[in-house]
Amino acid sequence: MAFGVLLALCAAVLMGVATVLQALGARMETVGGPVRAMLRWPFLVGVGVDAMGFLAEVVALRSVPLFLVEAALASSLAVTAAVAAAVLHVRLRPAEWGAVFAVCCGLAVLAVAAGHEGASDGDARLRWVTLGTSVGLVLLGWVVNRCLRRARAAVLGGVAGLSFGLTGIGVRLLPDDITVTGVLTAPTAYAVAVSGLGGYLLLIEALRSGSVAAATGAMVIGQTVWPGVFGVVWLGDTTRPGFAPLGVAGFMVSIAGALALARFGEAEQVAPTGAGAAGGPEGPGRPEGSGEPGKQGQVRPRGDTEDE
Template sequence: MVFGVVMAFCAAVCMGTATVLQAMGARTAQAGGTPAAGLATLALTLRRWPFLAGIALDTLGFAAELVSLRSVPLFLVEAALASSLAVTAVVAAAALGIRLRYAEWAAVGGVCCGLALLAVAAGHEGTGAGDARMRWVILGVTPALVVAGRVVARRVRRGRAAVLGGIAGLCFGLVAVAVRLLPDLGVQRLLTAPSAYAVAVAGLGGYLLLIEALSSGAVTAATAAMVIGETVWPAAYGVLWLGDSTRHGFRLLALAGFAVSIAGALVLARFGDAEQYASPR
């Protein structure tokens, strides 16, 4: 239990720091003075060590997330992942010279307090692992959700960033649920597990949808919608269907901690794309 909590916090630190490093890599590529676009811009960015370090931290964060999802309740893991925005805000303030407003410093403190309450109140991970039908349903829903996101990306104009961000969040929530539905982490079992393929499809599809949402310009709306989409329903799913629970008598404390941490993350939603603050003026 304790190890799973530590891994969830490590995932938040790694992913939050990775966002800033990738932003620094993009800034140095743009500051090189060479006009480039498309694949040329990507090639320049990939040659910068901060961006590569950010990718490595993202990978470590995802690995830590997988470990935590197998040992602690979903509501704690998802709240911890949302708190990566607080890490991004603090690191960006130091590394990119971004000035945080008083409300944002209060939100960082709120996220920390909320996670502390959740860590105290969380019980053991539920024993429910879902049946074969549930795993196939998750696999069927995943590509349908990604396709729906692509349709929305082409047809919706008003509120596009928020809608795409919300769908991306739903995809990331599917990743968390699908990980919990994995029978075990053995290579042979993973190759035949429907939920393993759901993890891959939902993760990649959600990432592409989030990039498109952020590129729509309304970073705060996209990130806020993503945070809600990836936290609320997986937490409810874990409690109602997988048996996640709090310690006896700590349910209200857990609810308060979850609400405070998510509210703090929403206040910090503008840091969902730190690259916009890293661009040279």
């Protein structure tokens, strides 16, 4: 149990640091566009760190309740905010430091209250439903991206969060004694691949469609709430006896703190400093529809103020 909690926290730290590294790589490339930015060493290291975080998440999901792992992953926004303040020279307001503190406190309470993961790994029908749902969410995201205009960033972010949550559920539904051959024939293994990749692509489209804060906030809610409920209702995840109210409180506080830090959900959107940043008014670092540079939806470099 303790090892699983540690791995969940490690996954959050690794993913939060990876976001900042990818942001650093994006800031180093102001002319060549996103493709060349992806070839910068900080971005490549960030991808590797992100992969390590995913592996830690997978192992944690096999030993602790879903609601704890998903809340820990949402807390990676607090890690991103804290590291961005030091590495990217981003100014955090007092309320944002308070949100970081709230995330830490909520996770500490949740870790104390969490019990053991449920013993159930579902039946064959549930595994096939999981695969079908993963495909359905990707198709839903495609329809939303094609047809919806208003609030598209938030809706796409929410669907991406549902897909990420389904990734965690798919990992939990893999049998404990599964072999390499079994993975190749397990519907939930394909559900993990489809929902993970699909959620990532949907999140990218959400961030391209509008406010980073709206997209990331919706993603956090979709990624945490329904997998936690699913784990309790269908997989038998529990808190310690008598600790259920404390667990609910810790979960809500950590998620509320993460939502308050939603603007750090995609730190790659950092705007290059200087008047002659490539791309002009609509250049890198300013997502479509995000408003003025330095406002909501972007990580603001140190020195900018709300009045500028």
